Amino acid sequence: MKNFMEPESVALIGITRNSGPSAFNLMENMIRFGFPGDIYPVNPSAGKILGKKAYSDVGEIKKKIDLAIISTPRQTTIDILKECVAANIKAAIVVNQGFNDADSRGKEMQREMSEMARNNGIRILGPNTLGVINNFNNFTTSFMPLTKEKAPVGVICQSGIHFVAPREFSGKIGKAIDLGNSCDIGFYDALKYFGNDPDIKIIAIHMEGLSQGKEFYSLARKVVKEKPIIFHKTGSSETGARAALSHSGSMAGNYKIYKAAFKQIGLTVLETGGQMSDAVKTLLYLPVMKGNRVGVITYSGGAGIMGSDSVERYGLRLASLLPETIHETAKLSPDWMPLGNPLDIWPAVMLEGARKAYSVALKTVLSDPNVDGVLCIALAPLPEFSFLDVSDALNEVMDNFPAPKPVVVWTYGPNTGDTARRFETKKKIMAYHTIERATWALSLLRDRYKSVIKESTK
Numbered sequence: 001m002k003n004f005m006e007p008e009s010v011a012l013i014g015i016t017r018n019s020g021p022s023a024f025n026l027m028e029n030m031i032r033f034g035f036p037g038d039i040y041p042v043n044p045s046a047g048k049i050l051g052k053k054a055y056s057d058v059g060e061i062k063k064k065i066d067l068a069i070i071s072t073p074r075q076t077t078i079d080i081l082k083e084c085v086a087a088n089i090k091a092a093i094v095v096n097q098g099f100n101d102a103d104s105r106g107k108e109m110q111r112e113m114s115e116m117a118r119n120n121g122i123r124i125l126g127p128n129t130l131g132v133i134n135n136f137n138n139f140t141t142s143f144m145p146l147t148k149e150k151a152p153v154g155v156i157c158q159s160g161i162h163f164v165a166p167r168e169f170s171g172k173i174g175k176a177i178d179l180g181n182s183c184d185i186g187f188y189d190a191l192k193y194f195g196n197d198p199d200i201k202i203i204a205i206h207m208e209g210l211s212q213g214k215e216f217y218s219l220a221r222k223v224v225k226e227k228p229i230i231f232h233k234t235g236s237s238e239t240g241a242r243a244a245l246s247h248s249g250s251m252a253g254n255y256k257i258y259k260a261a262f263k264q265i266g267l268t269v270l271e272t273g274g275q276m277s278d279a280v281k282t283l284l285y286l287p288v289m290k291g292n293r294v295g296v297i298t299y300s301g302g303a304g305i306m307g308s309d310s311v312e313r314y315g316l317r318l319a320s321l322l323p324e325t326i327h328e329t330a331k332l333s334p335d336w337m338p339l340g341n342p343l344d345i346w347p348a349v350m351l352e353g354a355r356k357a358y359s360v361a362l363k364t365v366l367s368d369p370n371v372d373g374v375l376c377i378a379l380a381p382l383p384e385f386s387f388l389d390v391s392d393a394l395n396e397v398m399d400n401f402p403a404p405k406p407v408v409v410w411t412y413g414p415n416t417g418d419t420a421r422r423f424e425t426k427k428k429i430m431a432y433h434t435i436e437r438a439t440w441a442l443s444l445l446r447d448r449y450k451s452v453i454k455e456s457t458k
Contacts, residue, residue: 001192010035010038010067011055011065011089013080014043021145027041027049027050029140029142029144040055040063041055058080059086066091074109078109078112089122090123094127097127099181100128118184124183125185126179127183129180130164132175132176133146135149135174144164150174152202153174155169155176157206158207160178162206171277175197186212191229202227202228203228205231205232229268231270233258278440287404289406293317293320293372294318299377300344300377310440314440319368319372321341321365324364325367326339332356343365348361354388354389355387355392366401371405373407374407378391380413380418380419381414389422391425394429395429408429408438409438411433
């Protein structure tokens, strides 16, 4: 995979002469992205493209090419791949559609590509793909504009939508591989690359269908012991499976079998793609939870009841707080206020202020040996009520708390976006838009410890 992710020289075959946003010019996008290597445009109808000499075919270049990117009409693809083989190019990305996702002729051409990869020493990514992103090397093969972020997140997918809209899916992308129709390079190859990549700490997979299932399962069982793997299988319904076949030519397979097998070896299996960004940030930044006992700290008695329901829904339970834990918060509260878990601190807030009351509560609950993780319920006030914003105060508690226990927060109110970002500034507390998402996040950390970390120490 090195030639795909870290090339020093690239041939762009079929590159357009047009430029500007409406041209979707891959070469222009690659230069803007900051790729430091050599780019060789191949277009027999152009003398120069974006100031670089254009070649009539790859054989004319006469220099070492690590990667060829082919974006020509499908009927020319096989002949161009043969030219790449003759030029000793070892890696190629086929961008265009019209192969396994199309008619019988397209399926036949994809079979020819697979045979060429097996028999001629060339690896092929695609067809029907945006290719790769490597934000650590300022490299992309996408003709669509992308966000650059050196996050330790590796994404493997079968659709370019995950490249173009990462915040709606994985949240962040450091490196990504769009497998497309997978005529050659598949999930096994991509997982092996990210499993050995020191830049990548967590792997997010969006899968339509899988070949090499046995090999992938065996590899995933090894990789997940070192790096969390988050898995979302699309095409799980009957209609979704048909759509997967028409989109990437992938047989969707039996979702229940995928789900059971991957959960068994410790993968985090998601029901919806919308859960991916929360799962990524949870497993990337928060410590595992070594039990299922949750301390709930709340401004609101009603929200505490909601938290109790959510804790039980995700297979967790309310911790039995020690008397001394409750006593520390009781000292800030009116004598008439009964305290327990959930720990309702609003009366203490009214007497001592939000920052002091919440800081004392979080510190004592975290220190309680009966607590494995903490769910905080906090207001997201408008700027004129900033005295109710406890994000800085709780981060200060985390700075001075040595024991690794996860803390999640549900923020509610008129300013959730800004408040959530302030909570996450130091990456020690993660914020969620619903109380169910926050509690679910704790369950992921419990599952990660129970199925992977604890098992590996036996």
